[in-house]
Amino acid sequence: xxxxxxxxxxxxxxxxxxxxxxxxxxxxxxxxxxxxxxxxxxxxxxxxxxxxxxxxxxxxxxxxxxxxxxxxxxxxxxxxxxxxxxxxxxxxxxxxxxxxxxxxxxxxxxxxxxxxxxxxxxxxxxxxxxxxxxxxxxxxxxxxxxxxxxxxxxxxxxxxxxxxxxxxxxxxxxxxxxxxxxxxxxxxxxxxxxxxxxxxxxxxxxxxxxxxxxxxxxxxxxxxxxxxxxxxxxxxxxxxxxxxxxxxxxxxxxxxxxxxxxxxxxxxxxxxxxxxxxxxxxxxxxxxxxxxxxxxxxxxxxxxxxxxxxxxxxxxxxxxx
Numbered sequence: 001x002x003x004x005x006x007x008x009x010x011x012x013x014x015x016x017x018x019x020x021x022x023x024x025x026x027x028x029x030x031x032x033x034x035x036x037x038x039x040x041x042x043x044x045x046x047x048x049x050x051x052x053x054x055x056x057x058x059x060x061x062x063x064x065x066x067x068x069x070x071x072x073x074x075x076x077x078x079x080x081x082x083x084x085x086x087x088x089x090x091x092x093x094x095x096x097x098x099x100x101x102x103x104x105x106x107x108x109x110x111x112x113x114x115x116x117x118x119x120x121x122x123x124x125x126x127x128x129x130x131x132x133x134x135x136x137x138x139x140x141x142x143x144x145x146x147x148x149x150x151x152x153x154x155x156x157x158x159x160x161x162x163x164x165x166x167x168x169x170x171x172x173x174x175x176x177x178x179x180x181x182x183x184x185x186x187x188x189x190x191x192x193x194x195x196x197x198x199x200x201x202x203x204x205x206x207x208x209x210x211x212x213x214x215x216x217x218x219x220x221x222x223x224x225x226x227x228x229x230x231x232x233x234x235x236x237x238x239x240x241x242x243x244x245x246x247x248x249x250x251x252x253x254x255x256x257x258x259x260x261x262x263x264x265x266x267x268x269x270x271x272x273x274x275x276x277x278x279x280x281x282x283x284x285x286x287x288x289x290x291x292x293x294x295x296x297x298x299x300x301x302x303x304x305x306x307x308x309x310x311x312x313x314x315x316x317x318x319x320x321x
Contacts (some may be wrong), residue, residue, distance in 0.1 A: 002034055002035045002036045003030075003031075003034040003035075003036045003092040003093055003126075003129055004031070004036040004037050004038075004039065004089055004090050004091045004092055004093075005027045005030050005031045005034075005036055005037070005038045005039070005091060005092075005093045005094075005095065006027075006038075006039045006040075006041060006082075006085060006086060006089060006091035006093070006094045006095070006152075007020075007023040007024050007026075007027040007038065007039070007040045007041070007059070007094075007095045008023070008040075008041045008043075008082055008094065008095070008096050008097075008102075008105065009023055009024065009040055009041065009042050009054065009097075010097050010099055010101070010102060011042065011044060011047060011050055012199075014046070014050075015050070016050050016053060016054075017097070017099075017202065018159065018160065018164075018201065018202055019097035019098070019099070019102075019157070019159050019201075020042075020054070020097075021057055021164045022097075022157065022159075022160070022161075022162035022163075022164055023040075023095045023096070023097060023157065023162070024038070024040055024054050024057040024058055024059050025057050025058060025162060025163060025164050025165045025167075026095060026124070026157070026162045026163075027040070027058065027059070027095050028057065028058025028059075028165070028167055029165075030093060030095075030124070030126060030131075031058075031060075033126050034126055034129065036092070037060045037061070037089070038058055038059050038060050038061075039059065039060065039061045039062070039063060039085065039089045039091065040054045040059040040061070040062045040063070040171070041062075041063045041065070041081070041082060041085050041176075042054070042062065042063070042064055042065070043065040043070050043078055043081055043082075044065075044066065044070055044071060045066065045067065045068050045070060045071035046066065047064060047066050048064055048066050048173075051064045051173050052170075052171075052173065054171060055169045055170045055171025055172075055173075056166055056167065056168065056169065056170075057164070057165070057166055057167055057169075058165075058167035058169055058171075059169065059171040060169070060171055060172070061089075061171055061172050061173075061174055062171045062172070062173050062174065063085050063088075063174050063175075063176045064173055064174070064175055064176060065081045065175075065176040065177070065178060066175070067178040069178050070178060072187055072190065073101045073104075074183050074185050075104055075105070075108055075185065076181060076182075076183040076184055076185060077178065077179055077181065077183050078101075078105055079105060079108040079109055079112060080179035080181040081176060081178070081179050082094075082105060082109050083109060083112050083113065084176070084179060085176065086109070086113070086152050091152055092129075092151045092152055092153060093131050093151075093152065093153045093154075093155070094106075094109065094152045094153070094154045094155070095155060095157065096109075096154065096155070096156045096157075097156065097157065097159065098120060098156050098157060098158050098159055102156060103119065103156060106119070106154050106156045109152075109154055110154050113152055113154075114150070115148065115150045115151070115152060115153070115154065116148050116149075116150070116154075117148075117154040117155070117156070118131075118133035118135065118146040118148060118153075118154070118155045118156070119135070119156050120135050120136075120156060120157075120158050121133035121134055121135045121146070121155055121156065121157050121158070121161075122134055122135060122136060122143075122157070122158055122161045122256075123161065123162075124155060124157075130147055130148065130149070130153070131147075131148060131153045131155060132145050132146070132147050133145070133146045133148075133155045134146075136252050136253070136275075139252065139253050139272065140251070140252025140253055140271075140272045140275060158255075158256050159201040159255065159256055159257075160201060160255075160256040160257055160258040160279065161256050198229070198230060198231045199231065200231045200232075200233060200247075200248065200250075200255055200257060201255055201256070201257055203230050203231035203257065203259050204229075204230065204259050204260045204261070205225070205228040205229060205230025205231070205259055205260065205261045205262075205263075206225075206230055206231050206232075206233050206250070206257050206259045206261070206262050206263070206277070206280070207221050207224050207225040207228065207230055207231075207232055207233070207263045207265065208221075208232070208233035208234060208235060208250055208262065208263065208264050208265060208267055208277070209221040209232070209233075209234055209235070209238055209243075209244070209265050209266055209267070209306075210234070210235035210237060210238055210264065210265065210266045210267030210268060210273075211235065211237040211238060211241070211266060211267075211268065212265065212266020212267070212268075212287060212288070212306055213238060213243060213265070213266050213306075214266075215243060216241075216242070216243040216244070218232060218234075218243070218244065220265075220306070220307060220310045220311055220314070221265055221310065223310075223311070223314050224263065224265075224310050224313060224314045224317075227314050227317045227318060227321075228261070228263075228317070230259070230261070232244075232248060233248050233249070233250040233255075233257065233277075234248045234249055234250070235249070235250065235251065235267050235268075235270070235273050236249055236251050236253060236254065236270075236272060236273065237268075237270075239254070250273065250276040250277050251270075251272045251273040251274075251275060251276035251277075252271075252272040252273075252275040252276060253272065254276055255276060256275070256276045256277075256279075257276060257277050257280065258277075258279040258280060258281075259280050259281070260280075260281045260282065261280070261281065261282050261284070262277050262280035262282070262283045262284070263284045263286070264277075264283065264284070264285045264286065264287075264294050264298070265286045265287075265306045265310055266286070266287060266288075266306045267285070267287070267292075267294055268287070268289070268292050268293060268294060269285070269292055269293035269294025269295070269296070269297060270293070274294075274297060278297060282299050282300070283297060283298045283299050283300075284298060284299065284300045284301070284302070285297075285298035285300070285301045285302070286301075286302045286304065286306045286309050286310065287301075287302075287303065287306070288303065288304060288305050288306070289303075290303045
């Protein structure tokens with residue numbers, strides 16, 4: 001059964017998010033499997049320059065809604081634009097990311113279309129033209145398959161769970177006029193929070209602290225992350241202790257990261273944590289327990305007190321600058 005695919009991509013600060021490449025790559029795989037076409041949709045202000053890049057990852061057509069009225073996320077306007085493209089392309093499957101705005105958009109598209117939505121999936125496959133999304137449940141102890149019985153089949157994916165593959169295509173760019181629908185929202189004021197660090201799911205370097213931190217003082221981990229130009233993360237046990245926010249949690253019930261370098265400080269290496277970082281290119285483990293499971297998955301391991309090792313590494317990095 002032929003099924004057309006639509007990937008709705010996100011961007012920030014003039015750049016496509018990593019999830020955009022993931023969704024388009026996955027969309028290409030699904031389109032090839034079903035014999036359908038892949039369309040991408042990008043919405044915002046001054047986003048034309050980003051559109052061409054999506055063709056390289058497999059999009060046959062890229063709809064671009066580029067207008068000042070779409071500069072900030074507006075649930076009404078963004079939903080109207082997405083629904084219009086679904087109707088125009090006859091998309092039977094819609095792929096969306098997992099940011100707060102992505103989840104809002106997915107839920108509203110589903111409500112407008114009178115269909116269900118599979119949230120926070122980690123993989124998907126086709127069976128007889130129907131999309132089966134797999135998602136974790138009960139703290140990662142169970143994997144459940146979700147089958148959507150009506151089109152469009154809308155699915156959101158967690159970040160960093162899909163493979164990114166260049167396709168070499170040159171997708172056709174199609175302008176999309178802003179929707180005529182009036183919005184119920186009006187932005188009074190916008191405050192941007194600058195944390196001084198890279199967004200966790202987008203970071204090339206992640207330094208994580210686990211139960212071995214022994215408390216909420218993450219100064220040594222933060223200093224190393226800053227010197228490496230990376231982000232700070234935490235294991236579930238550290239978050240459960242109240243040492244770090246859930247926003248920093250990496251693992252089955254937290255965020256999935258796939259950086260070039262992952263430094264695990266005082267992280268034992270529970271299965272749930274590994275599920276959130278095992279695809280990292282290089283893993284360095286620092287732990288005073290030589291039998292910690294994390295060492296079986298690390299490319300490099302240091303057995304020692306993290307409060308001795310991490311500051312020493314940071315000091316050496318500072319000397320090299």
